Every structure is written in C-alpha cells, then in structure tokens.
Amino acid sequence: MTAETHVELKNVANEFIDYFGDFINIENVILNLETPWELGYSRELVKNDFWWPVIEGVGGDNWAFRKDHKKFLKYAYDIRLRRLAYKILPLNFGTSNIFVDWRRGWPSTTYDYGIFSDVYTILEQLYFIQLNRKLGCDDLLDLYFGGLDERLVFFLDDFDQINDEEIPTPTKEFFQAIKYVKYQNNTIKMMLIKLEELIYLSLKNTFGNCQPYHKLEKNVIKTLVHSSAIKNKRNEIKVEDIITAYNTYFKLLQTDVTQYKLRKNVFNNTNYNSLKARFVYFSLKIGISHG
Structure with missing residues (x-):
C-alpha cells in the first residue's frame, strides 16, 4: 500500500466513523484495514475467480477441479438448504423466469437465489485454497454435506460452537x-453500503483489482445479515445484524473449512436413483441449473 492510498483509506475510514460512529463500533475492523490479512483475507482468496458454484452445473473449471468432480452432481438433489432456496426464492436468471419470480415475491423482494448461492461459491473458494489442490468428488461431498452452510445461516458467528446434532432441519x-427482510431505515442501509465500499478500498489497495470478489463478498454478507434478522425473529435489519454478519464472515475466513465432513445421516436420507434426483443430476451435467 502506497503512502497515497494509505491517506485515502484513512480519510474514507474517518468519514465513516464521523457519520456512523454513533451507530456502530467497528474499531477492530478499521484498525485492520491497512493489513486485511489480519481479518483473514489473502491474495489467493480475492484474486481467484470462482464465478459460480459447482452445484449450479455451470461451475467446475478445470483449473480448480479434478476430472471426477461432476460425479458429485449425482447427489446434488439432497443438498437440503440449497434445494429449499432454489424452490422458494426468486431465481433472477433472466426474463424466461419472470413469472416464476413474480409468484415468489419479485419485485417486492431484492433477495434472490443468486445471492444465496454465493455462500457455496465462497465455501468452494476457501476449500480450494486451504487444500491447495484441485477439488474432487469426495471433497465436494464433504463441503456440501458437512453442514457448514446450515451452521452459517442458523448459528452465524457461533457456527463453530455447535455439534452436528444441534443443526436443525431446514x-x-x-x-x-x-426474502422479505427489510432495512430498519435508510441510515442502516447506507451504513452497510459504505462499510462494503471501505473494505473494498482496503482490498483493492492491498491486492489490486478484485471486483468479482467484492460482488461475491457482498452477496455472502447480505445472506448473513438477513439470517441474523431472522434468527432474532425480526423482519428488519438492525445495526447488530451487520456486526454479527461481519463477525461471522471474518471468522469463516480464518476457519479450516475442511474439518467439516459428510454427515452420513443426512447424506443417506435420499434415494439418489429416484426419478427426481436423476432428473436434477442430468440437468446439472448438461449445464442447466436445477433444484
């Protein structure tokens, strides 16, 4: 980080504190913005371009995955959190789905399946970096059936404190x-936007352009913010939801995600030779997202 970018970052951080300091205390984050690796960021993380998760049938670039990774798609039907999201949230895949999305709440909701699915994108990215090798079918089974997705949305920054038996069925x-969670007011909404911009400036100054990662991170944070509101039985986003979301995210970045292994009781709960499961498998194999 050059002296010029250091001053720029400090000025933006001071502006944020001046405007929002009475609402939110994120001094630890501000202090680490000049050394974002202290928060869990790395060049490998912010510069790797994972555009879509494998579970959408359009991911799986050869540079990140072994040849056998598509065998995993046979079991995609029973990734239970993802399956519910695909069936209930607006898909936002384009005009061909506009009537489906309308029945699912669009345009009254700005939260859609594409935003949610980036939880899996970041988990794949972290898994790839931490293993330091291409991911295969067994890796993806652990990643998708290990319950980390459910831990994150249901337990947030306590995701690493609970046992598999404590995870509820989605x-x-x-x-x-x-999908109907709203911001408490425009100040809360603008606070999150400015905090996202502040962190992006830190990452750009440290690692160079990382716009794709910035978009990914915003989607994951949005899911965590919304999940925090739901956990607290609210349909409004408050300051504490933003704090919880970032605490969860930074903890995730510093967690060994490979420790979470396939849960046999969940994995064995489905007939993967059923007509529906086989149809989903076939669709994903040819690159058509399906739930």
Whole structure:
C-alpha cells in the first residue's frame, strides 16, 4: 500500500466513523484495514475467480477441479438448504423466469437465489485454497454435506460452537421469511453500503483489482445479515445484524473449512436413483441449473 492510498483509506475510514460512529463500533475492523490479512483475507482468496458454484452445473473449471468432480452432481438433489432456496426464492436468471419470480415475491423482494448461492461459491473458494489442490468428488461431498452452510445461516458467528446434532432441519419458513427482510431505515442501509465500499478500498489497495470478489463478498454478507434478522425473529435489519454478519464472515475466513465432513445421516436420507434426483443430476451435467 502506497503512502497515497494509505491517506485515502484513512480519510474514507474517518468519514465513516464521523457519520456512523454513533451507530456502530467497528474499531477492530478499521484498525485492520491497512493489513486485511489480519481479518483473514489473502491474495489467493480475492484474486481467484470462482464465478459460480459447482452445484449450479455451470461451475467446475478445470483449473480448480479434478476430472471426477461432476460425479458429485449425482447427489446434488439432497443438498437440503440449497434445494429449499432454489424452490422458494426468486431465481433472477433472466426474463424466461419472470413469472416464476413474480409468484415468489419479485419485485417486492431484492433477495434472490443468486445471492444465496454465493455462500457455496465462497465455501468452494476457501476449500480450494486451504487444500491447495484441485477439488474432487469426495471433497465436494464433504463441503456440501458437512453442514457448514446450515451452521452459517442458523448459528452465524457461533457456527463453530455447535455439534452436528444441534443443526436443525431446514424448513421452507426460513426462506419464506428471509426474502422479505427489510432495512430498519435508510441510515442502516447506507451504513452497510459504505462499510462494503471501505473494505473494498482496503482490498483493492492491498491486492489490486478484485471486483468479482467484492460482488461475491457482498452477496455472502447480505445472506448473513438477513439470517441474523431472522434468527432474532425480526423482519428488519438492525445495526447488530451487520456486526454479527461481519463477525461471522471474518471468522469463516480464518476457519479450516475442511474439518467439516459428510454427515452420513443426512447424506443417506435420499434415494439418489429416484426419478427426481436423476432428473436434477442430468440437468446439472448438461449445464442447466436445477433444484
């Protein structure tokens, strides 16, 4: 970071504190913005371009995945949190789905399946970096059936404090509620936007252009913010939800995500030779996202 960018970052940080300091205390984050690796960031993380998760059938670039990784798609049907999200949230895949999205709450909701699915994008990215090798079918089974996705949205910054047995079975009510969460007021909304911009400036100054990662991170944070509101039985986003979301995210960046292994009781709960499961598998194999 050059002296010029150091001054720029400090000025923007001071502006944020001046405007929002009475609402939110993020001094630890501000202090680490000049050394973002202290928060869990790395060049490998912010410069790797994982555009879509494998679970959408359009991911799986050869540079990040072994040849056998598509065998994993046979089991995609029973990734239970993802399946509910795909069935309930607006898909936002384009005009061909506009009537589907309308029935699912669009345009009254700005939270859609594309935003949610980036939880899996960041998990794949972290898994790839931490293993330091291409991901295969077994890796993806652990990643998707290990329950880390459910830990994050249901327990947030306590995700590493609970046992597999404590993870609840996802329900449609969670996604019916999460898509209608709103900001408490425009100040809260602008606070999150400015905090995202501040962190992006830190990452850009440190690692260079990282616009794709910035978009990914914003989507993951949005899911965590919304999840925090739901966990606290609210349909409004408050300051504490933003704090919880970033605490969760920074903890995730510093967590060994490979420790979470396939849960056999969840994995064995589905007939993967059923017509529906086989149809989803076939669709994903040819690059058509399906739930």
